[in-house]
Amino acid sequence: MTATRVLVLNSGSSSVKYQLLDMRDSGRLAMGLVERIGEGTSRLKHTALTTGETRETIGPIADHAAALKAVAEELTKDGLGLDSPELAAIGHRVVHGGQQFTAPTVIDETVLAEIERLIPVAPLHNPANLIGIRTAQALRPDLPQVAVFDTAFHTTMPESAARYAIDVKTADEYRIRRYGFHGTSHAYVSRATAELLGRAPEDVNVIVLHLGNGASASAVRGGRCVDTSMGLTPLEGLVMGTRSGDVDPAVIFHLMRVGGMSTDEIDTLLNKKSGLIGLCGDNDMREIRRRVDEGDEQARLAFDIYIHRLKKYIGAYYAVLGRVDAIAFTAGVGENAAPVREAAVAGLEELGLAVDADLNAARGDGPRLVSPEGARVAVAVVPTDEELEIATQTYALVGASHDLI
Ligand SMILES: Nc1ncnc2c1ncn2[C@@H]1O[C@H](COP(=O)(O)OP(=O)(O)O)[C@@H](O)[C@H]1O
Numbered sequence: 001m002t003a004t005r006v007l008v009l010n011s012g013s014s015s016v017k018y019q020l021l022d023m024r025d026s027g028r029l030a031m032g033l034v035e036r037i038g039e040g041t042s043r044l045k046h047t048a049l050t051t052g053e054t055r056e057t058i059g060p061i062a063d064h065a066a067a068l069k070a071v072a073e074e075l076t077k078d079g080l081g082l083d084s085p086e087l088a089a090i091g092h093r094v095v096h097g098g099q100q101f102t103a104p105t106v107i108d109e110t111v112l113a114e115i116e117r118l119i120p121v122a123p124l125h126n127p128a129n130l131i132g133i134r135t136a137q138a139l140r141p142d143l144p145q146v147a148v149f150d151t152a153f154h155t156t157m158p159e160s161a162a163r164y165a166i167d168v169k170t171a172d173e174y175r176i177r178r179y180g181f182h183g184t185s186h187a188y189v190s191r192a193t194a195e196l197l198g199r200a201p202e203d204v205n206v207i208v209l210h211l212g213n214g215a216s217a218s219a220v221r222g223g224r225c226v227d228t229s230m231g232l233t234p235l236e237g238l239v240m241g242t243r244s245g246d247v248d249p250a251v252i253f254h255l256m257r258v259g260g261m262s263t264d265e266i267d268t269l270l271n272k273k274s275g276l277i278g279l280c281g282d283n284d285m286r287e288i289r290r291r292v293d294e295g296d297e298q299a300r301l302a303f304d305i306y307i308h309r310l311k312k313y314i315g316a317y318y319a320v321l322g323r324v325d326a327i328a329f330t331a332g333v334g335e336n337a338a339p340v341r342e343a344a345v346a347g348l349e350e351l352g353l354a355v356d357a358d359l360n361a362a363r364g365d366g367p368r369l370v371s372p373e374g375a376r377v378a379v380a381v382v383p384t385d386e387e388l389e390i391a392t393q394t395y396a397l398v399g400a401s402h403d404l405i
């Protein structure tokens with residue numbers, strides 16, 4: 001039997017998203033999400049697309065290993081268990097791959113050691129990714145496990161964009177540079193945007209705005225990333241759900257010297273208690289918009305700061321690219337929050353940027369244009385699909401060799 005299925009695991013700091021796909025037609029067989037891992041009331045939502053059935057389980061799931069075992073049990077109930085001979089590989093999202101990993105990679109002990117070495121620069125993400133890999137290896141030791149790195153797409157950035165202006169010797173010793181993240185999404189969305197325009201990716205310059213709980217922008221010239229807003233870690237750049245994005249680094253010295261705060265306290269402050277939640281107590285854009293519409297001043301200011309930063313990056317990447325064919329909004333906020341898209345391009349008509357109010361307000365599933373007809377720069381909503389991209393890259397790497405077995 002030819003093995004054509006790929007299981008994709010996207011392990012976040014407190015969640016696991018997963019999809020099982022059949023790569024003959026890239027169709028989804030099952031998908032789901034485990035949320036609030038390690039909290040009292042974890043939630044597993046599983047959908048078998050083969051039957052259309054959805055099951056939801058609420059109850060404690062102590063850690064990522066327990067979460068993956070619960071996922072494996074759900075798949076087994078639908079006859080899609082991990083013991084299936086049709087499974088060709090398991091693909092894992094790995095957030096930090098440093099400079100070394102520029103492409104999807106079959107995981108061995110050396111790769112695992114490198115992912116582990118990078119934990120200090122992705123403390124929220126790489127540990128969860130490692131547990132996902134080790135648990136999957138224990139369940140199917142015979143299968144190829146593939147790492148698809150968030151950082152890989154950004155390794156094409158020129159040194160002028162990737163380097164910080166700090167002492168070269170120190171930077172090299174500690175490998176301090178801009179790595180960038182969400183690369184799988186930036187790659188998928190920039191390609192899908194070119195397709196939406198009916199043009200080859202090589203001919204198109206796109207600014208991709210990945211606005212989820214974590215958020216990042218990238219400048220993509222002819223299919224290659226030339227700049228991105230996240231840096232050494234996923235803390236830099238845009239205002240996010242709980243992360244500050246850009247701050248003057250001296251804020252940290254000030255909090256240490258004057259505020260008496262420890263390194264860990266400042267790390268937690270900037271990664272978990274800042275961004276939208278730090279500014280107004282909510283990190284969900286739906287709730288923030290509801291409060292703005294009710295006249296809540298604090299939510300209004302949080303929204304305005306979020307938009308101001310976004311607009312600065314649009315302007316910066318416009319300048320980096322010189323010519324922009326499209327701006328693509330993606331991820332939870334980018335795909336769903338029409339007021340964010342409208343506000344982000346408001347006043348940029350001189351740059352050829354605008355949204356059509358009706359198109360922008362309309363809902364839709366697939367990629368779509370929201371700019372007025374004939375606009376110089378296309379403004380698009382392009383749903384991301386990191387799991388499909390990971391499955392495609394995983395199968396491209398191992399599918400062909402597996403067929404020979
Ligand atoms: N209908 C909506 N309107 C506005 N914002 C939304 C909507 N749906 C989701 N979001 C936003 O998307 C965020 C989650 O985005 P997502 O890309 O799933 O993030 P992550 O992958 O980082 O968990 C939510 O926190 C919320 O702010």
Ligand SMILES: CC(=O)OP(=O)(O)O
Nearest residue numbers: 095181182213214234
């Ligand atoms: C790298 C990163 O920020 O990922 P996420 O948005 O999933 O937290």
Ligand SMILES: [Mg+2]
Nearest residue numbers: 212213214331
């Ligand atoms: Mg995400």
